[in-house]
Amino acid sequence: MEKDKNPKSRNRLKTAGIVLACGLAGVIAVVLGFVLADALILYAYENSGGQPMFYVMERTEPGESMIVPLTEKDFEQHPALAAVIRGEERNPSAWEWGYRDQRVVGGTKVSYAESKALHDAYGPQGERGLYPLTEYEGAYYVILTTWP
Known part of the structure; x- marks a missing residue:
């Protein structure tokens, strides 16, 4: 009891x-x-005057790359992906963009959040940092994002 009263x-x-x-x-x-x-x-990135870009390149052959099939869910989650591969932003170039087996099929501006989401989902993977190929309707695509 004495401890309780001890100040x-x-x-x-x-x-x-x-x-x-x-x-x-x-x-x-x-x-x-x-x-x-x-x-x-x-906020500073978004208001810096630049904006991330999203590009899709088509490949003729998959080679030894990892292949990720695109689904309807992918297009719903990433509207820019649907716009470039399926829609209004599709504008294929000639088959000579650096290599004769690939070409740019389109590109569009995206937000920083969308650019990061696309990079995380389809960007370089594994120890060697190789881009996976996505496959849609028999065509193979490489998905690239750039930040200003």
């Missing part, structure tokens, strides 16, 4: 509570700082 015991608990509250507030401040920094960086 030093109450001060230790009060000090421990203050330290714990300050530590928790510090962790929350750091997390919010990272979220704010990420938002500010994305």
